[in-house]
Amino acid sequence: xxxxxxxxxxxxxxxxxxxxxxxxxxxxxxxxxxxxxxxxxxxxxxxxxxxxxxxxxxxxxxxxxxxxxxxxxxxxxxxxxxxxxxxxxxxxxxxxxxxxxxxxxxxxxxxxxxxxxxxxxxxxxxxxxxxxxxxxxxxxxxxxxxxxxxxxxxxxxxxxxxxxxxxxxxxx
Amino acid sequence: xxxxxxxxxxxxxxxxxxxxxxxxxxxxxxxxxxxxxxxxxxxxxxxxxxxxxxxxxxxxxxxxxxxxxxxxxxxxxxxxxxxxxxxxxxxxxxxxxxxxxxxxxxxxxxxxxxxxxxxxxxxxxxxxxxxxxxxxxxxxxxxxxxxxxxxxxxxxxxxxxxxxxxxxxxxxxxxxxxxxxxxxxxxxxxxxxxxxxxxxxxxxxxxxxxxxxxxxxxxxxxxxxxxxxxxxxxxxxxxxxxxxxxxxxxxxxxxxxxxxxxxxxxxxxxxxxxxxxxxxxxxxxxxxxxxxxxxxxxxxxxxxxxxxxxxxxxxxxxxxxxxxxxxxxxxxxxxxxxxxxxxxxxxxxxxxx
Numbered sequence: 001x002x003x004x005x006x007x008x009x010x011x012x013x014x015x016x017x018x019x020x021x022x023x024x025x026x027x028x029x030x031x032x033x034x035x036x037x038x039x040x041x042x043x044x045x046x047x048x049x050x051x052x053x054x055x056x057x058x059x060x061x062x063x064x065x066x067x068x069x070x071x072x073x074x075x076x077x078x079x080x081x082x083x084x085x086x087x088x089x090x091x092x093x094x095x096x097x098x099x100x101x102x103x104x105x106x107x108x109x110x111x112x113x114x115x116x117x118x119x120x121x122x123x124x125x126x127x128x129x130x131x132x133x134x135x136x137x138x139x140x141x142x143x144x145x146x147x148x149x150x151x152x153x154x155x156x157x158x159x160x161x162x163x164x165x166x167x168x169x170x171x172x
Numbered sequence: 173x174x175x176x177x178x179x180x181x182x183x184x185x186x187x188x189x190x191x192x193x194x195x196x197x198x199x200x201x202x203x204x205x206x207x208x209x210x211x212x213x214x215x216x217x218x219x220x221x222x223x224x225x226x227x228x229x230x231x232x233x234x235x236x237x238x239x240x241x242x243x244x245x246x247x248x249x250x251x252x253x254x255x256x257x258x259x260x261x262x263x264x265x266x267x268x269x270x271x272x273x274x275x276x277x278x279x280x281x282x283x284x285x286x287x288x289x290x291x292x293x294x295x296x297x298x299x300x301x302x303x304x305x306x307x308x309x310x311x312x313x314x315x316x317x318x319x320x321x322x323x324x325x326x327x328x329x330x331x332x333x334x335x336x337x338x339x340x341x342x343x344x345x346x347x348x349x350x351x352x353x354x355x356x357x358x359x360x361x362x363x364x365x366x367x368x369x370x371x372x373x374x375x376x377x378x379x380x381x382x383x384x385x386x387x388x389x390x391x392x393x394x395x396x397x398x399x400x401x402x403x404x405x406x407x408x409x410x411x412x413x414x415x416x417x418x419x420x421x422x423x424x425x426x427x428x429x430x431x432x433x434x435x436x437x438x439x440x441x442x443x444x445x446x447x448x449x450x451x452x453x454x455x456x457x458x459x460x461x462x463x464x465x466x467x468x469x470x471x472x473x474x475x476x477x478x479x480x481x482x483x484x485x486x487x488x489x490x491x492x493x494x495x496x497x498x499x500x501x502x503x504x505x506x507x508x509x510x511x512x513x514x515x516x517x518x519x520x521x522x523x524x525x
Contacts, residue, residue, distance in 0.1 A: 001489070001492075001493070002353050003352060003353050003471045003472075003474075003475050003488075004471050004474040004475055004485065004488045004489070005475070008474050008475050008478070009474070009485050009489070011478035012474050012478045012479075012480055012482060012484070012485050013482065013485065014478070015478045015479050016481070016482035026198055026199070028521065028522060029199065031521040032520065032521050032522075033482050035521050036482045036483060036485065036486050037482060039486060039490070040482070040485045040486065040489070043489055043490075113353065113354070116353075116354045116356070117354045119354065119356050120354030120355070120356050120359065121354075123356050123359050123360065124359055127359065127363050146356065146360075147360065147503075147505055149356070150356050150357045150360060150500065150505065151500065151505045151506060153356075153357075154357065154493070154496055154497060154500050154505075154506060155506075157493050157496075158493065158497070161489060161490055161493045164490075165489075165490045166510075166513070166516070167516075169524065170519045170520050170521045170524045171486050171490065171517060171519070171520075172483055172486060172520050172521065
């Protein structure tokens with residue numbers, strides 16, 4: 001999860017609380033907005049506590065995965081090699097970007113998003129490779145690595161979602 | 173245009189050509205995608221109630237335009253499908269920055285008394301409501317969509333064999349068109365689903381969203397079907413994939429007397445298509461894919477404009493995460509979510525115990 005950012009959510013909560021402040025707002029609408037706001041505030045609390053280390057780990061994992069993806073793509077020649085080149089360029093950009101302001105959240109988010117974009121683009125490319133290429137062991141292994149990354153990503157996202165919402169009452 | 177009595181009253185007076193005094197305006201508390209306003213007014217003809225419908229100021233999470241929804245109501249008004257009568261479309265820039273349309277308000281409620289009461293004494297009620305829904309769905313699926321020109325406005329499946337693949341492709345295209353964040357799980361799911369797409373039993377008008385909260389009841393009769401924003405021409409199985417409690421499982425003395433399979437069998441007995449449970453389960457996953465898309469649209473709305481409805485915040489976080497989890501589970505990548513979680517998500521402050 002990159003968007004919505006914690007700031008996006010806080011701004012939305014603030015505006016919606018203001019919107020239900022007038023006397024004409026029906027009671028149900030007030031209760032619903034307050035219920036949703038409480039869930040979202042718990043979620044933002046988690047984001048503030050653990051999102052940064054989650055994203056830094058994600059950057060490491062994505063970089064490692066992309067290195068393997070680039071190696072596989074380079075071995076395929078043609079358009080795959082060109083994509084391998086651009087994937088490697090993004091991987092190499094990473095440490096430079098983070099070293100400028102490593103603690104800056106915007107910087108971390110930007111980096112994580114850029115790497116994930118390369119995984120997304122690479123996966124789309126892999127899905128279009130000819131059937132004979134898809135039948136190889138190497139192809140299966142690289143797809144398995146990408147799936148493992150997806151699973152990891154959803155598990156980390158669950159740390160930001162489940163404690164804030166599950167079992168905490170109506171959402172709306 | 174502000175929907176307040178001092179503005180809507182004169183507007184209605186001009187529009188209807190008679191003196192109108194607004195007596196009440198209330199914004200509907202449910203519904204995530206669009207704003208629904210109930211307007212009560214008095215004129216020489218007595219008391220009347222209308223519904224004003226428009227996109228939120230931050231835009232809708234639906235990827236079909238409001239004008240399409242208006243079109244749906246206009247055309248469905250010519251059929252036996254129960255819908256509120258669509259009255260007029262308003263996009264005069266001198267009056268409003270956000271277009272809206274107006275329809276009649278059908279007397280009734282989205283809530284069915286005791287439907288959510290778990291007491292066995294209400295099991296028969298739940299079965300009757302489910303049957304009523306099946307009868308109305310069979311009506312929807314028998315609409316002559318070509319004669320009503322729905323094919324000029326909605327996604328249309330090319331043929332029975334390619335129906336589901338084409339529908340999945342249309343969902344993927346709508347995600348890609350607005351994507352601000354890469355979601356690899358989405359690509360993985362699109363590929364996985366397309367490889368397993370069933371052949372459609374029929375190509376027909378599909379409503380899209382169904383179940384508790386989507387329709388209007390008077391007593392036990394479904395007097396108006398609402399929320400047509402996800403309508404398309406495709407496999408009727410899609411309409412069974414998002415029932416929101418209208419195909420409940422009822423067990424009596426150890427015997428299952430009602431379930432999704434019973435609902436499908438009943439639907440077929442009243443003229444419905446040859447829908448199968450396997451197809452319905454498959455479309456449940458297509459539904460999760462679609463949920464990723466509209467949740468991502470909530471993400472965009474929230475990121476672009478803090479005036480987005482607060483529910484977009486929820487959709488952009490928990491609903492998006494849950495949808496991804498469902499898809500990952502289906503593909504064997506994750507354990508199953510808690511089976512009760514869906515019911516928890518569907519609980520609102522109005523129907524909470």
